[in-house]
Amino acid sequence: MPSTLPALLCLGLYLSLRVGAQNETLSKPLIWAETSFMVPNGASVFVWCQGSRRAIEYQLHFEGVFVLERLKAPGLMNKVKFSIQPMNSSTAGKYTCFYRTGELWSEPSDPLDLVITGMYDRPTLSVHPGPEVLPGENVTFFCHLETATTTFFLHKEGPASRPWRRVSNSPAAFSMGPVTPAHRGMYRCFGSYNEHMWSFPSEPVTLLVTGDAGVTDLASTGQPSSPDSWEPHWSTTKKGLRKDLIPWDYTAENLFRVGLGLLVLVALMCLLAHTGLLRKKKKRVSSQERRRRFRWQGALDE
Missing domain, CATH: 1.20.58 (Methane Monooxygenase Hydroxylase; Chain G, domain 1)
Structure with missing residues (x-):
């Protein structure tokens, strides 16, 4: 005993x-860009970092190097925003953020890819067999750019949309199908010499999927069947934000x-x-x- x-x-x-x-282990914060991760050359962009209500300091890192700091009173807000202006070739790249409670720092957020647009010539975009198709058909988008590049991106406008990459000679072909009503929308394409510096956007092409033909929209993403798809992190949007990150x-x-x-x-x-x-x-x-x-x-x- x-x-x-x-x-x-x-x-x-x-x-x-x-x-x-x-x-004492703090959860990683969320990071996103307002209003898009694609920023025209010379424009400004806000980067948001969401941590915990107990946070007293936030830091923004660019390509792994500390660049900006924001202090706040604990409990007032669980997020802060950083202003990046103007956007140019030296500020395009991967961003991460951290927050601090007391003497403890959180893990880094998922990386946010900020892309600068308007750096090269404007490509042209077309769709075959045409901009209006029936459900179940296959379509192909063709992106053509005179400037010598072999990397192209196709993007469907929308808050949760992501671009798809094709490494190919011009014109680059993005195959899609069988289409459903979820593929409806406005598309633009870009040429690029690296993943964070893109050309001017092409003129938009609107894809219309008419009729139903017995095809049910099961939350399809409308993703082209490209083997070279480039998926930026979901942190580029505000989808799935939590009220507070208390681990x-x-x-x-x-x-x-x-x-x-x-x-x-x-x-x-x-x-x-x-x-x-x-x-x-x-x-x-x-x-x-x-x-x-x-x-x-x-x-x-x-």
Whole structure:
């Protein structure tokens, strides 16, 4: 028993410290661009970083290097915005952000790819067999650019849309189908010499999918069947934002810590009580032993 109680006490203290250490890991923030990750040359763009209401500082990094800092009072907001202006070839690339609560820094956000447009000639975009098709048909978009490049992007306008890349000689062909009503929309194409510097956008081509022909729209993305699709991170939009990025259920954490504290307290009280009983027992035994020795000594004297 004497060895068991100290062991329980040490175990409770260890678990409490371990839970506290695990809670010090902060979730990564969200990052997105307002209003699009594609920014015309010379324009400005706002980059938002969403962390925790407990955050007191945010940092924005470009290509892994710290560039901007924002301080705020804890609890007022769980997000801040950074202004990048003007947008040019030296500011296009990958951005990440961090936030700090106390002395702890969060993990980096997913990277945000900011693309600058309007750097080269304007390509031309066409669609075959035509801009108006029936559900179930196949279509092909052709992007042509006189400037010598072999990288092309096709983009459908929309807040959650992503571009698709084709590495090909001009004209680049983007095959799509069988089409559904989800493929309806306005398309533009770009030429590029790297992933973050694109040409002027082409004139838009609107694809119309008429009739239903028994085809059901099952949330199709309208993605061309291109093997070279380029998928920027979903953090380029505000889709899926959370109200607050608190990585731990603090109610459950507090209950767990209270339970551990009670366990430690009970173990300590039991240990003290057990120690007190041992002392009393020793005193009683010692007193009885002295009386026994006294009577024995008296008998010898007689």
